Amino acid sequence: MNLPNTPTAVIAEDEPLLAAALRSELAQAWPELRILASVGDGRSAVAQALALQPDVLFLDIRMPGLSGLEAAAELMDAWPTAATNPAFPTLVFVTAYDQYAVQAFDAQAVDYLLKPVQPERLKKTVAKVQLAIAAQAQKAINTIANQTPDTQPLETTLAQLRHLLAATGSGRAAPAPLQYIQASLGSTIHLLPVSDVVYFEAADKYVRVLTAEREVLIRTPLKELLPQLDANTFWQIHRSTVVNTRCINHVTRDEVGKLWLQLHSRPERLAVSRLYAYLFRAM
Amino acid sequence: MKVVLGCVWIGPRQKSKPLLLTTGAGISHLVRSRLSQIFCCAHPARHNQAAMRSFPTFQRGLQAAAFNTAIALGITAFGEHDFFSNLVYSQCIGLSIWLLIDVGQYKLIPDYTTQWRRLFWLVPLCVVMGYLAGTGLAGKLLAHSGYDYWVKQPQKALGFLLVSLAAGGVITYFFFSRLQLAKAREEMARTQTQAETAQRQAAEFQLKLLQSQLEPHMLFNTLANLRALIAHNPEQAQHMLDHMVAYLRATLSSSRTTLHPLQTEFDRLRDYFELMAVRMGSRLRYVLEMPPELANAPVPALLLQPLVENAIQHGLESKIEGGSVTVNARLEGSNLVLEVHDTGVGLPEAECPAGFGLAQVRDRLSTLYGPLGTLEFIAACAGNTRVRVTFPYKKS
Numbered sequence: 107m108n109l110p111n112t113p114t115a116v117i118a119e120d121e122p123l124l125a126a127a128l129r130s131e132l133a134q135a136w137p138e139l140r141i142l143a144s145v146g147d148g149r150s151a152v153a154q155a156l157a158l159q160p161d162v163l164f165l166d167i168r169m170p171g172l173s174g175l176e177a178a179a180e181l182m183d184a185w186p187t188a189a190t191n192p193a194f195p196t197l198v199f200v201t202a203y204d205q206y207a208v209q210a211f212d213a214q215a216v217d218y219l220l221k222p223v224q225p226e227r228l229k230k231t232v233a234k235v236q237l238a239i240a241a242q243a244q245k246a247i248n249t250i251a252n253q254t255p256d257t258q259p260l261e262t263t264l265a266q267l268r269h270l271l272a273a274t275g276s277g278r279a280a281p282a283p284l285q286y287i288q289a290s291l292g293s294t295i296h297l298l299p300v301s302d303v304v305y306f307e308a309a310d311k312y313v314r315v316l317t318a319e320r321e322v323l324i325r326t327p328l329k330e331l332l333p334q335l336d337a338n339t340f341w342q343i344h345r346s347t348v349v350n351t352r353c354i355n356h357v358t359r360d361e362v363g364k365l366w367l368q369l370h371s372r373p374e375r376l377a378v379s380r381l382y383a384y385l386f387r388a389m
Numbered sequence: 390m391k392v393v394l395g396c397v398w399i400g401p402r403q404k405s406k407p408l409l410l411t412t413g414a415g416i417s418h419l420v421r422s423r424l425s426q427i428f429c430c431a432h433p434a435r436h437n438q439a440a441m442r443s444f445p446t447f448q449r450g451l452q453a454a455a456f457n458t459a460i461a462l463g464i465t466a467f468g469e470h471d472f473f474s475n476l477v478y479s480q481c482i483g484l485s486i487w488l489l490i491d492v493g494q495y496k497l498i499p500d501y502t503t504q505w506r507r508l509f510w511l512v513p514l515c516v517v518m519g520y521l522a523g524t525g526l527a528g529k530l531l532a533h534s535g536y537d538y539w540v541k542q543p544q545k546a547l548g549f550l551l552v553s554l555a556a557g558g559v560i561t562y563f564f565f566s567r568l569q570l571a572k573a574r575e576e577m578a579r580t581q582t583q584a585e586t587a588q589r590q591a592a593e594f595q596l597k598l599l600q601s602q603l604e605p606h607m608l609f610n611t612l613a614n615l616r617a618l619i620a621h622n623p624e625q626a627q628h629m630l631d632h633m634v635a636y637l638r639a640t641l642s643s644s645r646t647t648l649h650p651l652q653t654e655f656d657r658l659r660d661y662f663e664l665m666a667v668r669m670g671s672r673l674r675y676v677l678e679m680p681p682e683l684a685n686a687p688v689p690a691l692l693l694q695p696l697v698e699n700a701i702q703h704g705l706e707s708k709i710e711g712g713s714v715t716v717n718a719r720l721e722g723s724n725l726v727l728e729v730h731d732t733g734v735g736l737p738e739a740e741c742p743a744g745f746g747l748a749q750v751r752d753r754l755s756t757l758y759g760p761l762g763t764l765e766f767i768a769a770c771a772g773n774t775r776v777r778v779t780f781p782y783k784k785s
Contacts, residue, residue: 121610122670127617147709168606170709202609222613 113239115162117144118151118177119200120169124221128164128200131223136232148172152181155195161239163195164219167204174199175207175271179345182264183379187363193242194260196235207274216266264381271381284334287315289322296322301339304353304372306331308346318353318371343367344379357386449491450484457483477530482523489515489522505565513554520550597745601695602640614668629667636660639691648687651718651725655679658697658716665701672711673701679718686718686725686782689753695746696729696776704733704774724761725782728775735772747776754780 115132119125125144132139142158145151148171155163163181165174172180178197185194201207202221211218217231287298298317307314312323313331332340332348342348355368357378365378365386378386460483461476493511498504611633618626639657655677662675693716700714712732719726747764754762762780 120672121614121668123614123617123667124610126621127613130620149709168706170707202613203605221609222616 112140113138113162113236114140114142114158114160115164116142116151116154116158116160116195117164118146118148118154118169118174119144119164119166120146121166122146124166128223131225131228132232135225135228136236139232146170148174148177148180151177152184155181156184159192160195161193162198162235164198164200167199167201167207174201175267175274176345179267179271179379179381182260182267182381185380187260193246194263196238196242197263198231198235204274207270209273211270216270264384268381268384282334283336284331287322287324289315289324291322298322300335301350303340303350304369305347305349305376306340316372341382341385343382343385344377345381347376349376446491450487453483453487454480474531478523478527481527481530482520485523485526486516486519489519501568508565512558516554517550598749601698601745601749603637604698610668611664618667625667629664632660632663636664640694647690649690650684651679651686651688652684654688654691654693655716655718657691658693661694661697662714669701669705669711672708673705674711674713676713676715677717678715680720683718683720683725686784688725688727689757692750692753692778693727693729695750696778699744699746699776700729700731700733700774704731704735708734720782721779723782724779727778730773730775732773735774736768750778754778 113136117125117128119128125146129141129144132141139162142160143154145154146169148169150171151163151165151169151174152172163178165177167174169177171177182194185191197216199207199211199216199218200221200223201218208218208220217234219227219231284300287300287303289296289298298315302317304316304318306328307316308328309323312325313328315322315324328346328348332342335348339351340348341351349367349369353369353371355370358366358368360366365383367376367378369376457479458476461472461479464470464475464479465472490512493515494508497511498507611629615626615629615633618629636657639660659677662673662677666673666675697714697716705712705714714732715728715730717728717730747766751764754764758780763778765777765779767775767777
């Protein structure tokens with residue numbers, strides 16, 4: 107559906123005036139770029155990027171639904187890996203002010219724009235993105251010739267995203283390690299030893315806590331729970347799943363390359379997102 | 390040896406001096422040991438070591454003995470008797486007094502801060518007993534009777550005892566006031582630390598307040614919107630800039646103690662809402678409701694600002710479809726009731742969040758109105774958050 111050699115973009119920005127402004131600034135700095143869609147929240151950004159497969163994705167950091175960083179991680183997970191598929195979009199993060207994020211971007215050499223967007227700065231970003239797209243096109247030609255998909259750039263982006271998510275999430279000091287999960291069932295409060303938990307799963311406004319025998323719901327968000335858990339025992343394997351490593355039986359890879367965890371004490375299989383697939387590699 | 394001992398006579402004139410000094414030595418060691426115990430308390434690790442505690446007693450005894458020896462030397466230099474007998478008397482009296490006071494204060498004054506007054510009877514008692522025991526012991530050792538001297542010159546003996554007591558009292562007072570001085574210094578250092586802490590906390594609060602008033606994310610996003618408007622809609626840009634100027638002027642100049650009319654409070658809230666409305670577009674709807682008769686009701690300047698910011702930042706910003714914020718004012722009896730209600734995401738836990746904004750509003754209410762100023766936080770699980778502020782209504 108895209109004309110060959112016509113670069114395309116999707117803009118994710120929740121403030122309508124700013125989305126329009128970025129669009130018109132881009133028209134000046136990069137006239138041949140075609141904006142396929144402009145969305146106002148993180149979830150629509152993932153959906154639209156998957157559907158339209160743009161070359162560039164401009165992501166605001168603070169958005170309703172999913173933040174820009176979370177949306178990027180989710181998109182990466184859902185992006186098809188087959189060699190014939192288009193390359194993963196080049197990401198450009200946009201933020202008004204985010205101390206931690208900007209430091210992390212600098213450290214990871216990820217491109218970002220500060221609002222209000224300055225035309226000169228935008229030109230530099232455009233030049234960088236154009237280089238990246240050209241490099242990807244070259245690789246794509248090589249890949250088709252060799253018949254082996256080149257996953258290197260995607261791996262780099264994954265590592266960068268992991269660092270960004272960690273850096274922006276650790277704004278506050280880690281509290282003391284949690285010993286018990288306190289869950290109310292009716293009028294009683296149950297204390298589950300954390301070591302008994304097989305996995306935690308975020309579900310809407312709650313977090314499901316699953317042990318070998320039962321399941322309780324708690325209201326503490328996964329984001330707040332995670333720093334209180336022993337990082338050696340509990341691994342985050344998905345945006346919404348944290349698993350007790352002692353309960354993992356084995357890991358399998360399915361036909362599309364996705365990893366699945368089989369547990370000792372529970373029948374269900376857990377999906378591992380691409381962001382965390384690096385945790386499971388044969389030694 | 391025995392011959393030498395036998396011909397020694399130590400008269401009261403010579404004895405008076407060693408007594409005074411040995412009494413002083415005994416007390417000085419006692420107070421010093423107490424001081425060291427007090428300072429040891431400041432270092433719990435040291436205090437817990439039993440060896441440390443037993444050592445000072447031995448050390449004090451040794452120091453007292455050394456002091457007694459020095460006195461004996463002094464008497465020998467200025468007096469007429471030989472050093473050995475002077476030493477025996479000096480050690481017997483000095484060590485007796487020291488031992489009595491040291492054991493006495495250990496047994497009878499476990500807590501110096503409240504029981505120090507016991508020194509008033511403990512010290513004289515120990516001096517008298519130590520004097521008598523020491524003289525008796527020395528007389529026994531040197532094989533002449535100290536009892537003789539009490540019989541022959543009782544007035545003189547009593548006089549010297551009284552002089553020793555007075556001196557003991559003076560020296561006790563001297564060391565005790567040193568102890569008090571050390572305590573006073575400690576107290577001063579503590580109040581200074583407290584003052585510094587308070588000052589630092591005040592500075593931190595000011596910084597936090599300023600940061601919350603000029604939240605950089607809000608500021609730069611607003612500027613980005615302004616920049617976008619200037620090109621396409623200069624008129625709206627001017628309008629937005631006017632609201633921004635009013636908002637900045639109000640937040641930067643408002644004092645935490647001043648009151649202004651409710652109408653002004655609502656005008657400032659409108660400035661903020663207008664700024665946010667440009668940014669959020671249709672995602673933000675707001676209503677400001679006030680009965681006209683309350684327009685002049687005095688309210689603390691920008692009291693509601695943090696509540697409205699919370700409603701937008703925590704309630705609406707993370708909600709894709711946005712929502713509405715309603716601010717209303719009403720009179721309930723003699724109280725003015727102000728409410729901020731939003732239809733945002735609500736709170737997962739039905740409890741009051743411990744944010745800076747809410748704490749600041751609570752703080753101001755209690756400073757201005759004491760227990761009559763209240764803040765209620767009502768979070769319905771369905772995603773409605775209501776904050777209600779109540780304080781006495783005073784007609785301006």
